[in-house]
Structure formats: structure tokens, C-alpha cells
Amino acid sequence: MNTIVEGFRGFARYLGGVMGADAYQKYLEHHAASGHRAPPMTEREFWRDRTDRQDSNPQGRCC
């Protein structure tokens, strides 16, 4: 049973990674590691910033 739950968790983590759900976590890690003095953006601010930057920097999707 535990292995099934673990497997499912792993799959969800993988899917989340593919879809970019862990972007904020990665941003925090980067922020902490690079020793910025300013506090990091909050989760809400981060996602806003992320989609707003896509507005001016569009990425193609393939056929």
C-alpha cells in the first residue's frame, strides 16, 4: 500500500515538474542560495510576475 502511495506521489511530483508547478519552490531555493538581501516575492507576487513576463516574452507551441 505504501509503495502505491509513494509511487503515486512520485508521479504527481513528476507531472507537477513537467507542468511547472514547482516554479515557486525553485525560485525560493535560488533566492536563498544566491544570497539576495531583499526578501523574496510572495507566492502570489511570483505567479503574477511569471505570467506577466510571458505577456512580453511569448513562447511558441508546436504543431
Next chain:
Amino acid sequence: MSSMPGGRARTTDEDLELTPDPSLPPTAVDEAVREAEESRWTPTKIAIWAAIALLGGVAWFMVAIIRGETVNAIWFVFASVCTYLIGYRFYSKVIERYITRPNDRRATPAEYKADGKDYVRTDRNVLFGHHFAAIAGAGPLVGPVIAAQMGYLPGTIWIIIGVVLAGAVQDYLVLFFSMRRGGRSLGQMAREELGVIGGTAALVATLLIMVIIVAILALVVVNALAESPWGVFSVGMTIPIALFMGVYLRFIRPGKVLEVSLIGFVLLMAAIIGGGAVAGTEWGAAFFHLDKVTIAWGLIVYGFIAAILPVWLLLAPRDYLSTFMKIGVIVMLALAIIVVRPEITVPAFSEFASRENGPVFPGALFPFLFVTIACGALSGFHALISSGTTPKLIEKERQTRLIGYGGMLMESFVAIMALVAAISIDRGLYFAMNSPAALTGGTVETAATWVNSLGLAGVNITPDLLSQTAANVGEQSIVSRTGGAPTLAVGLAHIMQQFIGGTAMMAFWYHFAIMFEALFILTAVDAGTRVARFMLQDSIGNFIPKFKEHSWRPGAWLCTAVMVGAWGAVLLMGVTDPLGGINTLFPLFGIANQLLAAIALSVCLAIAAKRGSIKYLWIVALPLAFAAVVTITASFQKIFSPVPAVGYFANNAAFSKALADGKTEFGTAKTVAAMEAVVRNTMIQGWLSVIFVVLSIIVIITGLIATVKAFRNEAAGVAHADHEDTPVASRGYAPAGLIPTPAERELMAEWNKLPAELRLERSGHH
């Protein structure tokens, strides 16, 4: 940018001045250890590869040589997977060794430009999925279906061999070279490597090609949704669902991507089921029953609004939904084919393989089969993705082989599955669905009579089968539903109902398939319009600087309107074409895509030559030569062929003459207005072909000139300009492939022993 003296020596990385941090373990597996590991053939390893080769050989034999009544679909799976494995293990290693020569001691852009946002080191397996989701869409699902007109074998061979020698090579090289340049775009690389003329031609060609590709993808959606109340309702519902998801992510629970995707998925399923109920009611059937022209206009208006709305509201949430569906659908399709193992009755080579008057698409097998199947074998569009987001996320240089080459193999597998789904349905049904209404007459009786009159071996279709299939999938008619999507949906429904649900579930599976294809295409249309608008804004900005300000609304709206107008015009032309839009326009789509591949490969050729890979340059030259020959031949036939069905101008002349002779109907055009439309359309299509081929020839020639220059410099020992970013020593380690080798494991263990504060790179911002 760095340029160092000494031609070849510059890029053989051994003498790069990369000073590793002495407090860290090595950032790459020792060269000698890796070499030894790769060249050591243990008995188990030999046995495994012998088994793969044997199974692949048997599978190819079953698919290509044995001529029984039927062939089981499972052989397609084995033939493709075994070939991919061999191509990946052996051919891509050759490319790695002699062309790309990755160096793990060098930091990737994700490391030296790390910003926590765009440049983020990403786990290789996650990035593989991410890259795959970005390159795969409706293309590999549509082209193979249309190409099935020629029988299954030509398409199968091209998809499998083409990807190993051409498509995956292009994706891998573009990804690697872009990564070495900090994630620069294909356009920027073309400008640097090919000079102003080549670069400008590449830019203009890319812009035009995007317009054509978006228009024809949109045409596929229009054809799938026309006269289908169920489809219109459920696909229409994706808009409010995406808007809801956007608001949810922005205001209610920011960052809960998986959660909102799951909610979206449930709503999507509800929309498909609800669509059946709505289409069953009288008002629903009346309200959502739209003709092609109305849907095309709807799509144009939608395209404009979607491209000027903020990304968070519509594009981003739909992208999540589409990624979610993409992975789910492909896993499901693979499972279903393996479990159901349908028997294929379609001949290896059909009657149309040796003719050039096929009803689905005109033209001879060479070159038109090779442009009809673009995505899945060789897709130029991927070069735009491989030089976009992915190179900014790569953790280690050696991983580019898995992500670039491996990702494309995966897309090829999707194309094979689409082909299997399409050929698993009755052949008569296939031709009744994929031939234009001008030939089938549009009713079940006329379609059955026409298909039976083709004289195809083993084809004897009844009007009953056509109406029964339509009823099973919940449509009013399936006659002349061209564009590939409906055929794939019928094929998928046919396979899936044997897997889950039986005939009662066929309508659900059909609309499920239409839904995900529409979802992929709408995302591509929206994103394509945005990218094209920015390219246009930047180009105009060279003359009127104000246009370069992306936040300047009038400029943004004007450029969006221009791009939507451009693809909208081509779309309307296809929708109203008396000859059947897919039939005349799809070759243009394939030609455009392959020309983009030729452009990307020209850039790669020039770069590879400058890096001194002269002896192994054939690896790039081979797919470039093939793509160039195929597309230029196809373009020339489209321009100069005297056969009206093939040549745009020949058709134009035939219809102009008929009009001049005062005829009121000619061929499939039944009115003077229709004849005039043909004259207009063929003229536009003809000139588009001319512009494409001229621009591409310019790019290819400038690429060859750059290559020859590199040869000469090499011979004379002169250094050439190198546009790679300055090398920086890496401060981290990750294995290259899916499964780490023993040496890689050892090194990983060493890194894992390191105290946490030393493990993350600390370079960059402070």
C-alpha cells in the same frame, strides 16, 4: 561572444581554461572512465542489444516484407521502438562524439545565468517531459492520417527512419547550439552565422511559415467542428473553463497548478458528456450547428481576442490543460494499442502510391509523402522550440542528447500511433471521410458509390456503414470530414471502445479525441499569433522605433490584427475553396514546415563546420540535402507542374481558360463565383510557394557559403568568429541519461556527501 585563435583547437574543450573549484568533487565523469564504460561490452549488454536488434528486425519483416491478409498493429510498435532504441544508443552517440562534443565541466546557461525564473536548472527527466509537451501537438496526429492514402508502409518508413536520421538530429543540434549561446533563438543564430542577407531571409521566411502553419491548423479545427453541434459545444466550453482556471490561479489559489489542472480536466470531461446531451436536444442541435464559414470567422475573432488578452487569463491555463491532456492521451493511446492490438487490413502500398491523383492529397509519393508527414519525422517548427525555453533549463551539457534527440523520438512514436489508429478503420470509410465533398457528393449514398467506383482492392462500402458509423460517434454525417482529425478520432474511438466501454462509449471517445486535438491546435494558434506579432513588431521597430515597445497598445493591437488577418485570410480561402481546402493547402503546410527545417539545418551546418567537424559534417548535410531536395522539388511541382491537380498555376490557367470560354461550371466548381474563387486561390497559393522557395534557397545558399568559408579557414589555419558564450566552470553535477551509469552513480554519491551549503551553485547574483 568569444573568439580564440587556432580554428579547431578552439572548440576541442580540453584546453579551455575552466578552473574547477578545488573544494568541489569533479563536475564531469572522467573522460577515460566514461570511454572505458562505453566501450566495455559485457555479455548482458550484448545480449540485450542483440535481442532489441532481433525483435526490431522481425517486426520490420512483419510490417514490410510479409504480405498476408492482415498485419497486427503490435509490429508497428516493436519496429518503431526497437529502431528508436538503436538510433538513440548508436547514432546519437556518434553525433555527440563528433559534432556536439558536450563538456560537462562547462556550466550551462541555467547555471551561469541562473535567475530562478527563466534560467532554472531542471531535472533531466522532468525537462524531457516538458520539452516533449512543447514540441508535440496536433501535427503528428494529422499528417500520418492524411498520408495513409498511399498505404501504411511509405509513411511508416519515413516516420521511423526520418526521425532517426533527420528530425531528431535537427532538434538535438539546434538545442545544443542554442544552449551554448545562452538560449538564443533560431533567428538570432541565423543572423550571426549566415550574415544579414541569410538572417533576414530566415526571419521573413519564419514569419510567413508561421502564418501558413497557424492557418492550416485552424483549418483542421474548422473541418472537425463544422456541422457538429456536439463538437462545437464541448470545444467552445474550453474557453470558459480556461478563463475560470485563469482567475482561480491568479486570485483564488495562486500556484496550485496541478490542482487547477485536475479541476479543469473534470470540467472538460463534463463538457464532453454534456455536449452529447446538448446536441441531443432540438435547440442545442439548432444553436450549435454551424457551417464552416461561421466557425472560421468565430476562430478569427477568437484568435484576435485571445492574442491580446493577458497570458494569465486564457493562454497559461489552457496550456496547463493541454499539457495535462497531452500526456494522458498519449499514454492512453499507447496502452490501448498494446492491449487491443488491432489487425490492419490496409495494403502496404495502396493504389495511389504510384499515382499522382489521390483524392486526399494530390501529387506523387516523392516528394509529397515527405511533406505531408512533417511533424513526427522532421519538423522545422521544433527548431523554434529547441531554441526557446528548453536550452535555458538544461542542467548539464550531456543531457541535451536525451532531451533533444530523445524527445523527438517520442514525438515520432506519437505519429506512429496516429498512423495505426487511422489505418485500423475500414479503408472505404477512410476514403469517404478524407476526400473532398466535391468528389464524394456529401451524402452517404453518393459517397459509397464514389468510393466503390475507385476500384480499390477489398473496398466495398455500403451507405449503411457510413450512417451507422456517424451515429455511433454521435455525428450527423462523417462524409468528407477532411483534415485528418475526424479520421483519427474515429480510429481512436474504434480502438478505445474495444479497450473500455464498447460501442456505447464510441461517441464519447470520438469527441474526446476531437476535444484534445482542438485544444492543442487552439493553444498553437494563440501562441503562434503572439510569437508572430512580436516578430512583426520587432521588424517594424527597425524603421519606426515606437513599435519595439511591446507594451505600446496601438502597436501591439495593430500587429496582432495584421497577423490574425493574414492567417485568417488563408483560413477562409481554405474553408471556401471549391476544390476542398485540405487537399490544396495541406501540401503548403508540409512544405512550409520542411523549409523551416532546411533553414534550421543550414544554420547547424554552418555552426558545425565552424567548430571543425568537417569529417562528420555529412551527419548534418544528409538531412539538409534531403529536406532541401524534397521541399524544393515539391515547391517546383506546385509552381511548374502542368497537371492541374498538382500545379497551382496550371490549375489557375485551366480555370481562367474555362472562364474565358464562358463556361459556367468547370471540374468541381459548379458556379462562376466558385470558378473565380479557384482562380484567386490558386494564384495566392502559387505565389506563396514561390516566395517560400526563393527565401529558403537564399538561406540554404548563405548557409553553404558560410560552411565553405569555414572549410577554407580551417585549411588555412585562420580562426573564425565564435558566437558561443564565454565558458564558465560548472559547479554542479547530474547524470546524462535516463538511467545513470555506474560511474555516474559513483560521482553522484560523492556530490551527495557534500555539505548542503556547498552543493548549490553560488555564482551569479549577490
